Structures are given as C-alpha cells and as structure tokens.
Amino acid sequence: MRRQHDATAEGAAAAQQASGRRSALWDIAETLLLALILFIAIRGVVLNYRVDGSSMEPTLHNGEMLIVNRRAYMHVRLAPLVGWIPGVDVDEDAVWYPFGPPKRGDIVVFQPPGNSAEPYVKRIIALPGEHVAIRNGAVYINGQRLIEPYLSEPTLWRGMTLDHEYVVEPGHVFVMGDNRNNSSDSRVFGAVPLASIVGKAWVTYWPPDEVQVLSTPAYAFQ
Structure with missing residues (x-):
C-alpha cells in the first residue's frame, strides 16, 4: 500500500x-x-530616422537619430463624412487634420521625387498656394520677407544669386534645408506632395548630448 x-x-x-x-x-x-x-x-x-549629411545644420547634424511622428498629419476627407447631409456643401478636396495641418517651420521626413531609396529631412518653408521668391539672399512669402533665425548665411537659388520665384501647388509644400546652400531641396526638385511626407520630426535622441525637442519656430515677416 x-x-x-x-x-x-x-x-x-x-x-x-x-x-x-x-x-x-x-x-x-x-x-x-x-x-x-x-x-x-x-x-x-513613430519611427526612428538617422540624419544623413549636413543639409539641416546647425539644427540637425550628420548621424543624429530622430523620432518621427507618423500620425502628426493624419487627416480625413470631409466629403464622404458629411457630404451626404442635406444642405451641407463640402469641397471634394476638403480635409480635416485632427492634430493640425503641416505648418511653416515644421521639420519633416519625406520621400523625395525621383528614385532615391532614402527619405530626406527638411524644413517646411511655404504652404500650398503661397508665392515663394528668393531675392538678395532672403526668402519672401507672398511678397513679405521671411525672418529665419536658424540661418547662418544668405539663401541662394540652386547655388545662383539670380532672383527666382515659385508658386506652391495645391496639396504640396515647399521645403528647404537649414544649411541653406548645402541642401538639395525644393529649389532643385520642386514642391513636395503632402502624400509623400512620412512624418514630422519630433525629437532627437542620439547622441545623448544632442537630445532636443524639435519645436516649430515663431516666424516674423518684414
């Protein structure tokens, strides 16, 4: 037992x-x-992004790591939502941005035109429908000079001192690098479709001594 x-x-x-x-x-x-x-x-x-090159200096440096908010510009087309309501007239292209639309000064990561496999990082300078001009080393938006505190040198157009003008198409933004004359940007390949924007750069997290939140500057015009 x-x-x-x-x-x-x-x-x-x-x-x-x-x-x-x-x-x-x-x-x-x-x-x-x-x-x-x-x-x-x-x-x-969110996604992480490694800065490649010096086109955004002095704001961003080669090799820095960024956190990019992929949903910053999430938007909804309004026509399918409210267009069926009697008496409500909504443009077919009207959209609603819950967290706000792209703004001047936002640093964005986007897929550039052409065959580049790597996204670019630049700053939004002009918005859809705006008139951009570069005269005497300065950027003008709709005839007013844009004061850019992060620049350390005059702005040229494609490396030339000639005056140039550009009207931003609907659904596009005009972007430039902060290292203004060492940057391939909208002065070269034109305005960037909003659909090509991967996200808004939010914060740098590496190296540790370069950690910063990438805020949108408050601009002044003259």
Whole structure:
C-alpha cells in the first residue's frame, strides 16, 4: 500500500510539474505576443530616422537619430463624412487634420521625387498656394520677407544669386534645408506632395548630448 501511495504521489507531482511548465510556456507566449502587438502599434505611430549629411545644420547634424511622428498629419476627407447631409456643401478636396495641418517651420521626413531609396529631412518653408521668391539672399512669402533665425548665411537659388520665384501647388509644400546652400531641396526638385511626407520630426535622441525637442519656430515677416 505504501509503494502504491508513493507512486500516486510521484505521479501527481509529475503532473503538477508538467502543468507548471505548460503554464510558464503559455505566460512566455502571451508576453511575446503582447510585445509584438505593442511593437507593431508603436511602429504605426513613430519611427526612428538617422540624419544623413549636413543639409539641416546647425539644427540637425550628420548621424543624429530622430523620432518621427507618423500620425502628426493624419487627416480625413470631409466629403464622404458629411457630404451626404442635406444642405451641407463640402469641397471634394476638403480635409480635416485632427492634430493640425503641416505648418511653416515644421521639420519633416519625406520621400523625395525621383528614385532615391532614402527619405530626406527638411524644413517646411511655404504652404500650398503661397508665392515663394528668393531675392538678395532672403526668402519672401507672398511678397513679405521671411525672418529665419536658424540661418547662418544668405539663401541662394540652386547655388545662383539670380532672383527666382515659385508658386506652391495645391496639396504640396515647399521645403528647404537649414544649411541653406548645402541642401538639395525644393529649389532643385520642386514642391513636395503632402502624400509623400512620412512624418514630422519630433525629437532627437542620439547622441545623448544632442537630445532636443524639435519645436516649430515663431516666424516674423518684414
């Protein structure tokens, strides 16, 4: 009887150990699944971006790492939402930006025109419908001189001192680098479609001594 009791106890202990192992494996699987879901959700909102080159100096430096908000310019077309309501007349192209539309001074990561596999990072200088001119080393928006406190040198157009003008198409923005005369930007390839913007640069996180929140400057005109 004693041997039978011992065998029964050993069997129960083995079953309990097996159950414990299954429970531990299930806990690990749940943790990994939750981590995967969180990773996918976070990557849907933010991504990291490495600055390549000096076109945004002195604001951003080569090799710095950025966190980019992919949902900063999330928008909804209004026509399908409210166009069916009697008496409501909405333009087919009207959109609503819950977190605000792109603004002058925002630093954005975007897919440039052409065959470049790598996104660019530049600053929005002019908005849809605005008239951009470069005269005497300064940027003019709709005839008013834009004061840009982050610049350290006059602005040229494609490396030339000639005066040039540009009207930004609807649904586009005009971008330039802060290192104004060492930047391939809208002066070269034209305005950037809003659909090509990957996201708004939010913060630099590497190297540690360069950590900063990338705020949008308050501009003045003359």
